[in-house]
Amino acid sequence: MARIIVADDSRMALAFYSHVLDYMGHEVALCENGKEVVEEFRKKPADLLILDVEMPEMDGNEACSRIRKMPEGINIPIIIVSAHDDEQDILKGLNAGANDYLLKPVKEAHLIAKLKTFLYTSSLHKKDIDLAKNHTELAGRYRIEKLIGYGSHSVVFMAKDLKNDNFTLAVKLLNEKFISENISKPFIETAEKIKNIDCPNVLKIFEYGQYNSQLYVVLEYADGGDLKTLLKKRKLSELEAAKLAFDIVKGLKAFSEKNIVHLDIKPENIMLHAGGYKVGDFGITIPRENSTLPINAEIWSTAAYLPPEALTGESAVDSRSDIYSLGITLYEALSGDNPFQSEKPTVAMFRQINFNPPQLKDFDGSVSSPFSDIISLMINKAPDERPSLKELEYTFPQLIEFIEYKELETEKKKEEKVEKELEEKPVNEEYIAEKIISEEEKRVSDEIKKIRKRIYRAQKRKNTPFIQSILTILIFAALILLFANIGYYIFGFIAGPYKQEIIRGSEAMIMCVKCGKIDEQRVIDIHSNKCAKCGGKVGFAMVCEDCKKDFPFTEPEIKADNIEEYTRKYDELNKCPFCSSKNIKPMLTEKERRRTLKK
Structure with a gap:
C-alpha cells in the first residue's frame, strides 16, 4: 500500500488520520508542522501528502511549495486542508502546488474519496473498506484487522486467527461478481491443490470458503511485504535477483508437480518472508471455445506479464508460461522497467505478441552476460525455446556461484588497494598494532577466499559450464528437430494424400x-x-x-x-x-x- 505523510498541529486530527489510514493498510508518518514535513519527505519520500494550512514554524502552503522544488516532489499528489472555504484561501493553496483541498472538519467519507482518486484505488468498494473498519469476523474465526492489498478481482486483508492464539494470517476476498460456476470451480480446485503443497517457497493456503456472496481464501502472512513495494524503492542487485529467481523456480516446480499453472507471476505476487521469496496468490485458467482470445474476455492475469500463448492459443498454457512471466519480473527487477507495461491493456497485449525487448547487457553493463542470456531465453515468444524448470533449477545455483565469485574478486582488488594506501602512511606504535590486527583479519579473509575459489573450480570441473550446457541443449534440440523433420518427410511420402495442413497463427x-x-x-x-x-x-x-x-x-x-x-x-x-x-x-x-x- 502507500506511504502517506500527514501534518496537523492538532493531536486529535492526527489520531483521526492515523485511525483511518491504518485500517486501509497505508504506512503513515505524522508531523506537527511544515518543517517536520519537509525533513520527513527529504529523509523518505511519500506517495501522498495531506497538509494542514495553519501550523506553527512553517504553514502547509510553504511546506507544499518547498516540496515541489525537490526532484522527488514534483509529481507527488498533495492535498491541502483548511478551515476556510473562501476562494482566495483555496487558490493560495493550489498556487503553492497543491492538487486538491479538504475542508475542516474532515469527514471520513471525503478523505477516503480523495485517497481513491490520488492513489488510483477506484477498484476498492465501500463494503470492502467497512470490513477492515469494523474488524469483521469471517467464518466465526478470522478477524479482519486492516487492508493490505487490492486489485480488479479481489481485495486482501491482514487478519487474526481467533482459534489459534491470534495468529496473523492473510485473507483474500474475491469480488462478488466472480461467483459464477466457470470461475468458482477452477478457483476452488486450484486452492485445494495448493493447500496440499508443502514447499518453503510457496505461500501456504490454510482454508477457503464463501463469505456471503464472495469466495475467500486464508493464506500465510508474509511479513516482508511484496516485491513490488521493494522495487518502488530500488532495483535488485544481480545476486539478489539470482537468489529471487532460484526461490521462485523452486516454488513453481512445486506447482508443476501438482499440475498447476500459476498464470499470474508478477512482483505483486512474489512475497518476502524470513529472508527468502515465496510464490503468492494464483491466477485462474478459464477454458475458451477457440484459440483467439475474445476482445471482451475477462483477463485474470496481468497483461504486462502475460505470455503470448495465453493470448493467441497457439500453444498450451503450462509451466513454460510461468517461466515467461518470471523472466519479465527479473527483467524489471534488474532494469527498473517492464518493457511491456502500458496504461492500456490492449497495447500491453500487442507488445507481448510482437515486441522483443533488447537484452539487459546491451544497455546495462552491470548485468553479466550469462544472466542476461538466461532472461532472454525465458522471455522467448516460442514456449519450446524457453528453458524448463528443471534446467533453471540446475542453472541458477551455478549462476549464484558465478556472481558470488565475481564479487569476491572485486572485493579482493579493493582490499589490495587499501593495503597499498596503508603502506604509504607514517609508521608509529599504535599504527603497527592496528596493522597487525588488520593483517590477521586479512589473512583469515584470504583463506576463506581461497577455499571459495577452490570450491568454485571444483564445481566447474564437476558440472558443465553454463555456456557449454546451453550449447549442449541447443545441439540436442537441433538433433531432435532434424530427426523430427526426417520423420515428417517419411510420413509425408507414405501418407501422401492423407496428410493434412496444420493451420497456425x-x-x-x-x-x-x-x-x-x-x-x-x-x-x-x-x-x-x-x-x-x-x-x-x-x-x-x-x-x-x-x-x-x-x-x-x-x-x-x-x-x-x-x-x-x-x-x-x-x-x-x-x-x-x-x-x-x-x-x-x-x-x-x-x-x-x-x-x-x-x-
Whole structure:
C-alpha cells in the first residue's frame, strides 16, 4: 500500500488520520508542522501528502511549495486542508502546488474519496473498506484487522486467527461478481491443490470458503511485504535477483508437480518472508471455445506479464508460461522497467505478441552476460525455446556461484588497494598494532577466499559450464528437430494424400499500406504477411474511435539508447495518423463481429 505523510498541529486530527489510514493498510508518518514535513519527505519520500494550512514554524502552503522544488516532489499528489472555504484561501493553496483541498472538519467519507482518486484505488468498494473498519469476523474465526492489498478481482486483508492464539494470517476476498460456476470451480480446485503443497517457497493456503456472496481464501502472512513495494524503492542487485529467481523456480516446480499453472507471476505476487521469496496468490485458467482470445474476455492475469500463448492459443498454457512471466519480473527487477507495461491493456497485449525487448547487457553493463542470456531465453515468444524448470533449477545455483565469485574478486582488488594506501602512511606504535590486527583479519579473509575459489573450480570441473550446457541443449534440440523433420518427410511420402495442413497463427484483420485493401488473414509474424491484391507491405487494420477512419498499424524501426526511451517512442506511434487520437482499437474479424452481435 502507500506511504502517506500527514501534518496537523492538532493531536486529535492526527489520531483521526492515523485511525483511518491504518485500517486501509497505508504506512503513515505524522508531523506537527511544515518543517517536520519537509525533513520527513527529504529523509523518505511519500506517495501522498495531506497538509494542514495553519501550523506553527512553517504553514502547509510553504511546506507544499518547498516540496515541489525537490526532484522527488514534483509529481507527488498533495492535498491541502483548511478551515476556510473562501476562494482566495483555496487558490493560495493550489498556487503553492497543491492538487486538491479538504475542508475542516474532515469527514471520513471525503478523505477516503480523495485517497481513491490520488492513489488510483477506484477498484476498492465501500463494503470492502467497512470490513477492515469494523474488524469483521469471517467464518466465526478470522478477524479482519486492516487492508493490505487490492486489485480488479479481489481485495486482501491482514487478519487474526481467533482459534489459534491470534495468529496473523492473510485473507483474500474475491469480488462478488466472480461467483459464477466457470470461475468458482477452477478457483476452488486450484486452492485445494495448493493447500496440499508443502514447499518453503510457496505461500501456504490454510482454508477457503464463501463469505456471503464472495469466495475467500486464508493464506500465510508474509511479513516482508511484496516485491513490488521493494522495487518502488530500488532495483535488485544481480545476486539478489539470482537468489529471487532460484526461490521462485523452486516454488513453481512445486506447482508443476501438482499440475498447476500459476498464470499470474508478477512482483505483486512474489512475497518476502524470513529472508527468502515465496510464490503468492494464483491466477485462474478459464477454458475458451477457440484459440483467439475474445476482445471482451475477462483477463485474470496481468497483461504486462502475460505470455503470448495465453493470448493467441497457439500453444498450451503450462509451466513454460510461468517461466515467461518470471523472466519479465527479473527483467524489471534488474532494469527498473517492464518493457511491456502500458496504461492500456490492449497495447500491453500487442507488445507481448510482437515486441522483443533488447537484452539487459546491451544497455546495462552491470548485468553479466550469462544472466542476461538466461532472461532472454525465458522471455522467448516460442514456449519450446524457453528453458524448463528443471534446467533453471540446475542453472541458477551455478549462476549464484558465478556472481558470488565475481564479487569476491572485486572485493579482493579493493582490499589490495587499501593495503597499498596503508603502506604509504607514517609508521608509529599504535599504527603497527592496528596493522597487525588488520593483517590477521586479512589473512583469515584470504583463506576463506581461497577455499571459495577452490570450491568454485571444483564445481566447474564437476558440472558443465553454463555456456557449454546451453550449447549442449541447443545441439540436442537441433538433433531432435532434424530427426523430427526426417520423420515428417517419411510420413509425408507414405501418407501422401492423407496428410493434412496444420493451420497456425491467429486470425486478424490486416490492411495494405500501399493500396489500402483490407483482408482477413492468419498472422504469426505481421512482417511476413503480404497484400493479396498488390503484394505490398501490410499492417494490422486499426479503427479510430474518434474520427472513425481505418488505417494500417505497422511497427517501424525505433532507435533508442535505453528501454525507457524505446517505450516512450513506441507509445507516441500508437495513435491515429489522421486526428492523433490514442482512442484506437483493432478492427474486428468476421467471427468476432458475429460473436459480438449474438451477445
